[in-house]
Amino acid sequence: MPNSNPETKREMLDEIGVQTVEELFVDVPERLRLKKRLRLPHSKPESQVRREVEEILSRNKTSSELTSFLGAGCWPHYVPAVCDEINSRSEFVTAYAGDVYSDLGRYQALFEFQSMMGDLVAMDVVSFPWYDWASVCSDAARMMVTVTGRREILAPRTISPSRLSVMRGDCESFAHIKLVDNDKRTGQLSLEDLKRKISPNTAGIYIENPTYLGFVETQGREISRIAHDHGALFAVGVEPLSLGILTPPGEYDADIVCGEGQPLGMHMSFGGGLLGFIACQDVERLVSSIPHRLISLTTTERAGEWGFTYVLPERTMFAARDKARSLTGTATVLWAITAAVYMSLLGPEGLRELAETIMQRSHYAINRLSEMRGIKVPLFESCHFEEFSANFDAAGKTASQVNESLMSSGIIGGKDISSEFPELGNAALYCVTEVHSKADIDKLAAALEVAVR
Amino acid sequence: MKETETTGYHAVSWKEPIVYQLSRKGRRGHQAPLAEEGIRETIGNVASRIPEEMRRMRPPMLPELSEPEVVRHYVRLSQETYGVDSGIHMHGTCTMKYSPKLNEVIARSAKIADVHPLQHIDTVQGVLRIMYEFASWLCELSGMKEFSLQPRGGAHAVFGNARIIRAYHKLKGELEERREIITTVLSHPSNGGSPAAAGFDVVTLYPDEETGYPDIEALKAAVSHRTAGLMMTDPYDTGIFDSNLEEYVKIVHEAGGLVAIDQANANSLLGRLRIGEVGADLCHFNLHKSFSAPHGSTGPGSAAIGASEELSKFLPVPVVAFDGDKYNLDYDRPYSIGRLGEFYGVVPNVLRAYAWMMAMGAEGLEEVSDVAVINNNYLIKKLLKVRGVGLPWRGSHPFRLQEARFSLERMKEETGIGVVDVNHRIVDYGMQDMETSHEPWIVPEPFTPEPPETMPREDLDRYAEVLDAISHEAYSNPEIVRTAPHNATISRIDRTPSRAPKKWAMTWRAYLKKTGGDRD
Numbered sequence: 001m002p003n004s005n006p007e008t009k010r011e012m013l014d015e016i017g018v019q020t021v022e023e024l025f026v027d028v029p030e031r032l033r034l035k036k037r038l039r040l041p042h043s044k045p046e047s048q049v050r051r052e053v054e055e056i057l058s059r060n061k062t063s064s065e066l067t068s069f070l071g072a073g074c075w076p077h078y079v080p081a082v083c084d085e086i087n088s089r090s091e092f093v094t095a096y097a098g099d100v101y102s103d104l105g106r107y108q109a110l111f112e113f114q115s116m117m118g119d120l121v122a123m124d125v126v127s128f129p130w131y132d133w134a135s136v137c138s139d140a141a142r143m144m145v146t147v148t149g150r151r152e153i154l155a156p157r158t159i160s161p162s163r164l165s166v167m168r169g170d171c172e173s174f175a176h177i178k179l180v181d182n183d184k185r186t187g188q189l190s191l192e193d194l195k196r197k198i199s200p201n202t203a204g205i206y207i208e209n210p211t212y213l214g215f216v217e218t219q220g221r222e223i224s225r226i227a228h229d230h231g232a233l234f235a236v237g238v239e240p241l242s243l244g245i246l247t248p249p250g251e252y253d254a255d256i257v258c259g260e261g262q263p264l265g266m267h268m269s270f271g272g273g274l275l276g277f278i279a280c281q282d283v284e285r286l287v288s289s290i291p292h293r294l295i296s297l298t299t300t301e302r303a304g305e306w307g308f309t310y311v312l313p314e315r316t317m318f319a320a321r322d323k324a325r326s327l328t329g330t331a332t333v334l335w336a337i338t339a340a341v342y343m344s345l346l347g348p349e350g351l352r353e354l355a356e357t358i359m360q361r362s363h364y365a366i367n368r369l370s371e372m373r374g375i376k377v378p379l380f381e382s383c384h385f386e387e388f389s390a391n392f393d394a395a396g397k398t399a400s401q402v403n404e405s406l407m408s409s410g411i412i413g414g415k416d417i418s419s420e421f422p423e424l425g426n427a428a429l430y431c432v433t434e435v436h437s438k439a440d441i442d443k444l445a446a447a448l449e450v451a452v453r
Numbered sequence: 454m455k456e457t458e459t460t461g462y463h464a465v466s467w468k469e470p471i472v473y474q475l476s477r478k479g480r481r482g483h484q485a486p487l488a489e490e491g492i493r494e495t496i497g498n499v500a501s502r503i504p505e506e507m508r509r510m511r512p513p514m515l516p517e518l519s520e521p522e523v524v525r526h527y528v529r530l531s532q533e534t535y536g537v538d539s540g541i542h543m544h545g546t547c548t549m550k551y552s553p554k555l556n557e558v559i560a561r562s563a564k565i566a567d568v569h570p571l572q573h574i575d576t577v578q579g580v581l582r583i584m585y586e587f588a589s590w591l592c593e594l595s596g597m598k599e600f601s602l603q604p605r606g607g608a609h610a611v612f613g614n615a616r617i618i619r620a621y622h623k624l625k626g627e628l629e630e631r632r633e634i635i636t637t638v639l640s641h642p643s644n645g646g647s648p649a650a651a652g653f654d655v656v657t658l659y660p661d662e663e664t665g666y667p668d669i670e671a672l673k674a675a676v677s678h679r680t681a682g683l684m685m686t687d688p689y690d691t692g693i694f695d696s697n698l699e700e701y702v703k704i705v706h707e708a709g710g711l712v713a714i715d716q717a718n719a720n721s722l723l724g725r726l727r728i729g730e731v732g733a734d735l736c737h738f739n740l741h742k743s744f745s746a747p748h749g750s751t752g753p754g755s756a757a758i759g760a761s762e763e764l765s766k767f768l769p770v771p772v773v774a775f776d777g778d779k780y781n782l783d784y785d786r787p788y789s790i791g792r793l794g795e796f797y798g799v800v801p802n803v804l805r806a807y808a809w810m811m812a813m814g815a816e817g818l819e820e821v822s823d824v825a826v827i828n829n830n831y832l833i834k835k836l837l838k839v840r841g842v843g844l845p846w847r848g849s850h851p852f853r854l855q856e857a858r859f860s861l862e863r864m865k866e867e868t869g870i871g872v873v874d875v876n877h878r879i880v881d882y883g884m885q886d887m888e889t890s891h892e893p894w895i896v897p898e899p900f901t902p903e904p905p906e907t908m909p910r911e912d913l914d915r916y917a918e919v920l921d922a923i924s925h926e927a928y929s930n931p932e933i934v935r936t937a938p939h940n941a942t943i944s945r946i947d948r949t950p951s952r953a954p955k956k957w958a959m960t961w962r963a964y965l966k967k968t969g970g971d972r973d
Contacts, residue, residue: 001824002909009824012831012910016852021823024830024852025725027694032731038724039593043814046555053559053808059579062567066576070569073795080483082520086527088557094536096547096748097888101941102464102880105533106750111959112472118960119513125959128751131605132795165792169616173652218504245500247507267561270580271570271796272753272803274605282963284954296950296957297471297964300943304468307946311957317608317646319892322636322655327647329608330741334749337527344472344523345482348512354485359499364492383503407573415571438489 063268067440068412071387071431072212073133073160073260074268077241078435080345083265087338100308107308110333111295113340120243120343120351121257122250123279127292128328129336133237133260134163136276137206138170140235140256142326143280143289144204145175147233152201153177156189160212161420163237175203187215187380194226204233204256209249210242213421213429214362214387215380220252228253240264240277242385244355256280265342266335275335288312291326354434358386361441362432368445369430374452379424390414391427395452399428405451411444462883463940465532472526473961476516482523514962533942534750535885541912542885545856545901546641546690548720548742556745556808560801570796574781580800581780585773587807588757594818595716595736596729597759601768603798607717608643610737610756611684614713615651616790617735617760617767618682621711624788631681631710637667637695640686642891644715648684660895665846666695669704676708682734686715688722690891690901692829692853693846702732711735711764719743720905721826721854724819734761740799744806755802769793824906825855828913832904833857835917840924841867845896856903858896865898870927870934872898877945878926878937882919 003009009021018024025033044052063076070076086092092106100107114126130136141153153171155164157179168177181193189207198205205227209217217223220236227234235256236249241263249257261275262268280286287294294311317324346354366388369377374395378388392402399416406413414428421427432441488496500508518526535542542549559565565580574581588600604610615634622628634648635656645655656675658667666689683705688694695701702712713735714728720743728736740746741754748754760768770789771782782797813821830852836842841864844857865871876886890899904913926933938944950956958964 001820001906003824003828003906004820008910009827012827016827016830016834018830018852021827024826025854026852027688027696027850027854028722028726029696029699032699032726034725034727034730038815038818040590040815040818041811043817044812046553046812049808049812050555050559052811053583053804054562054564056582057559057562057564057579059582060564060568061572061576062563063569063572064563064567068569068572070571072571074570076569078485082482082524084561085524086531088561089528089531090538091531091534091536092750093557093747094538094542094549094552095534095750096536096542096544096549097751098535098542098544098885099876099880100946101877101938101943102535102885103533103750104942105469105530108469108471108533109527109530110750112961114959115471115473115961116513116515118962119515122513123960124963124966127959131609131753134792134795135605135609162792162795166794169791169793170612170650172616172619216503216507218507221506243509243513245503245509247509248513252506267566268569269566270568270577270800272565272798272800274795282954282959287954287957294957294959296959297961298947298950300946302944305943306471307943309946309948309951311951311959313951317642317650321642321645321892322649322657324646325649327608327612327643327650329643330606330739330748330754331752332605332749333751335753337750340472341523341527344516344518344526345520346485346515347481347517348515349517350481350483350485351515352509352512353487356499357485357488359502360488360492360496363496363499363502364488367495383507403573412569412572412576434486438492 066410066412067443069414069430069432069444070412072415072429073162074271075263075431075433076268076435077263077433079265079267080342082345083338083341086341087334092334092337106333107295108306109337109340111297111308113336116340116343117277118279120240120248121238121279122248123257124282125287126277126279127290127294129332130276130278130292131332132274132276134166136258136278137163137167137237139278139291140206140258141167141171141175142291143256143286144233144235146289147285148203150201150203151175153204153206154180154194154197154202155206156180157182158187158211158213159208186382187213188217188219188382189223191219191222198226198230202230202232204235206235206237208237210239210385213389214384215382216246216385220249224253241355241358244351245359255286261335261339264339266338275332275339288315291316292328357434361436362386362388365432365441368441369448372449375448379427386433387429387431389417389424389427389429391425392452393425397452398426402451406447409447411447460882460940464942466942467529467533469526469529471961473516475518475522475526478517480517480519482518482520540883541916543902543904544885544888545903546888548903548905550745550905551907552745552747553809556805559808560804565801565804578780581773583807584803585775585780587803588773590810591738591757591759594723595759596727597736598762599760599765599768601758601772602803603769603793604756604758605794605799606752606754607739607756608647609793610758611643611647611715612650613758613769613793614684614735614737615648615653617764618711619651620767620790621764622681631679633679634681635675635683637685638895639689639691641715641717644684644686653681664849665691665693666697669697669700672701672704676704680705680708680710682711682713684713686717688718688854690856690858692855692857693850694854698731717742718855721822723822724815725822729761734764740802740806745809746802746805753799753802755799821906828904828906828908829853829856832902832913832916835913836920839917839921840928856901858890858899858901860896861898861900864924864927868927868931870931872900874934875923878923878934879919880938881940884919
């Protein structure tokens with residue numbers, strides 16, 4: 001603290017015209033003031049803080065020290081060194097909310113994030129980034145309710161349970177979320193059940209692609225048509241790397257796209273690296289229902305300069321307070337900048353190749369595991385991207401027993417989903433990406449042989 | 454030399470093209486690994502396994518650049534961004550304190566970066582211990598019973614508190630009746646927006662002309678059987694502590710409502726006042742403000758919700774628990790509002806805040822508040838010498854806590870130059886622009902500098918000198934101010950796309966469509 005030395009403080013208090021610092025706290029009623037010192041540890045020098053914190057953190061085991069096959073909303077991907085280089089630039093790390101004249105660079109990087117995300121999902125409007133996939137699901141629901149004036153959202157039974165839980169809590173006061181069954185064999189959304197459940201109260205249909213259970217939903221276009229025929233909107237949640245190889249929701253007539261941007265250059269950080277994004281068609285009624293800040297490209301007085309300006313700023317909570325009936329605020333811009341760096345590094349071809357590698361490796365794992373006795377994999381006859389479910393009923397093992405056995409070989413198995421989806425039996429959700437070599441997958445297969453024996 | 458050049462400063466101005474304009478066909482900045490031969494032989498052409506309707510036919514129109522070009526582009530954009538590390542950056546209400554570099558090293562270490570949130574509890578004992586200890590430190594600091602670190606920003610925490618207030622009244626069977634949250638207009642807008650998002654009707658109280666906060670009678674008139682709770686910020690963004698707070702708590706509690714206090718401005722009261730002892734049922738701290746986590750160009754932030762003994766059962770799940778031997782994630786809390794977000798919050802920011810608090814210690818936290826309050830009152834003294842600058846409620850509150858909200862009303866009346874113009878001019882002097890005020894502008898022509906404990910005295914002097922120089926310009930040569938900025942990264946922008954659907958372009962693809970596809 002630069003002004004902490006007693007002399008400086010004395011001079012500053014003299015300048016203010018008071019004897020003691022206490023006089024400056026005159027507004028705080030005497031009886032409310034804390035009379036004793038906090039029972040907290042004493043102050044420590046940097047070297048000791050570092051030593052202590054590093055010692056505590058050393059008790060963590062990382063996903064690379066072990067071999068992890070966990071995904072389920074936060075995925076292991078390689079982070080190019082350039083991503084960390086740029087998101088460590090202290091200007092980006094320590095800026096906040098300056099206008100374009102002092103902060104042009106962060107606006108431009110953000111616009112580039114919006115643009116590249118728009119190309120990935122094939123949508124013309126992308127907003128400021130937000131907390132995580134779950135939070136933008138809630139925003140998508142809110143937008144559909146606002147635009148249609150209806151209060152019911154249809155979502156697939158295969159939706160991520162944690163996202164559904166956040167969404168139900170967030171939407172409790174304004175929307176009801178009803179689940180639509182899926183085909184038991186393929187996992188695909190049951191169009192019959194969808195047609196049964198859609199009604200004049202339906203504000204919108206939300207699906208995930210790839211689904212939480214890892215397979216690709218192929219009926220996007222039909223679901224979209226059913227929604228629109230009933231005057232409802234259609235929203236799709238996506239994992240962005242899959243769009244290197246999968247049709248983007250904008251091409252099957254989604255009105256809104258949302259998803260999790262963590263795979264685009266963010267570390268997992270115990271779930272701390274999440275980046276929710278939301279996109280929509282460039283239609284005024286949709287744009288004006290987005291709760292987050294939006295920036296548009298613009299020009300300036302001098303030729304050759306780009307500028308950026310806030311679109312319909314009166315929409316958000318900042319200007320409208322409670323009239324906005326939605327929240328926005330400190331977002332996840334440092335991660336959006338990182339995602340922009342990531343996408344510009346990979347480019348269209350790099351992204352396609354990466355998506356192919358991921359799929360080849362996950363399909364190799366599916367092949368290896370499906371040869372084994374005692375394991376059923378995958379549980380759905382559909383095309384999978386990077387995640388797939390496996391069932392251990394035939395081996396008479398629970399998913400947690402299997403995981404315990406794997407751990408003894410230094411492997412973190414898939415997420416136990418037995419309680420999330422009881423109908424799938426003793427099952428786990430495995431994730432295989434570009435970070436898993438053939439040797440890693442072979443090692444998993446060998447350890448699983450032992451685990452289900 | 455033209456007068457506009459006399460500030461001696463010019464911002465970096467690269468006229469950097471949009472990344473798409475730098476694209477050259479066939480370039481690549483990163484080579485993803487290819488699957489091993491053995492895998493490719495077994496699997497073959499994987500795309501053919503995708504049903505045709507779901508196979509991407511046209512690749513996304515992403516730019517194509519090499520690694521050095523990507524690095525140069527984003528380094529240039531970072532140079533055109535003004536952070537706390539760049540110079541004088543005192544956006545009020547935001548507590549723009551310096552973030553110690555050790556905390557960056559810690560937050561980015563592989564021991565946290567490479568940890569998956571669903572790993573077995575035995576493999577994450579380190580990070581859980583930090584989360585548990587940090588939450589217990591916040592309990593000691595605030596006098597609350599228990600904390601959740603799950604909110605990913607301040608508005609998220611206020612929203613979480615609104616959801617807890619809902620859950621409380623629902624459990625009592627009174628939610629149907631208790632529809633209203635009372636707030637005060639000088640509280641952060643999320644104290645209105647977040648409860649509204651949670652389904653409440655919001656009643657907003659306005660400050661008394663004399664005191665700067667609402668009259669007790671105004672609150673009494675607003676409170677009724679419909680009151681679910683009071684959600685407000687204290688101290689306010691005016692730097693005034695609402696000393697009616699204790700009385701408000703009593704009134705709202707008597708009416709059966711709850712009280713949630715936004716502690717975003719807690720930087721002035723660390724170790725001096727514990728909001729739990731004033732009777733708050735709920736509160737929240739922003740780790741990216743008082744606890745030194747950096748603001749990341751607008752996030753990720755991080756916040757912590759504190760609950761009283763009675764309300765802690767409603768906190769979001771999971772909560773980090775400790776049985777004396779092992780740290781665990783406790784989901785078995787039947788009254789919990791459920792999840793507020795995925796996983797456990799912005800954990801790297803919790804690490805930064807933990808390391809910061811460990812470095813400060815009890816005595817350091819008190820010193821933080823003392824120095825921040827001295828800084829603020831020193832700056833007030835200096836700024837009030839500047840012609841055209843006023844401080845509303847100065848008579849009743851000559852001294853302020855963490856910040857002050859000034860007014861340029863007199864300057865505007867006398868010169869036609871108001872805060873928007875001054876804000877354009879101030880960047881010409883090499884400083885970050887000023888926080889004006891959240892809406893609505895209760896203070897006319899407002900600006901709100903907040904000088905946290907990390908600001909050297911010389912920066913406070915410089916800030917006042919620059920304001921004084923601009924004031925002189927406003928009174929003697931207003932044209933310079935009116936046409937500013939002159940030395941910034943760009944000249945005045947055209948704001949018409951803000952409200953013109955045919956002109957706005959939130960993406961490059963939209964821009965190309967609306968301008969006829971001209972890439973240059």
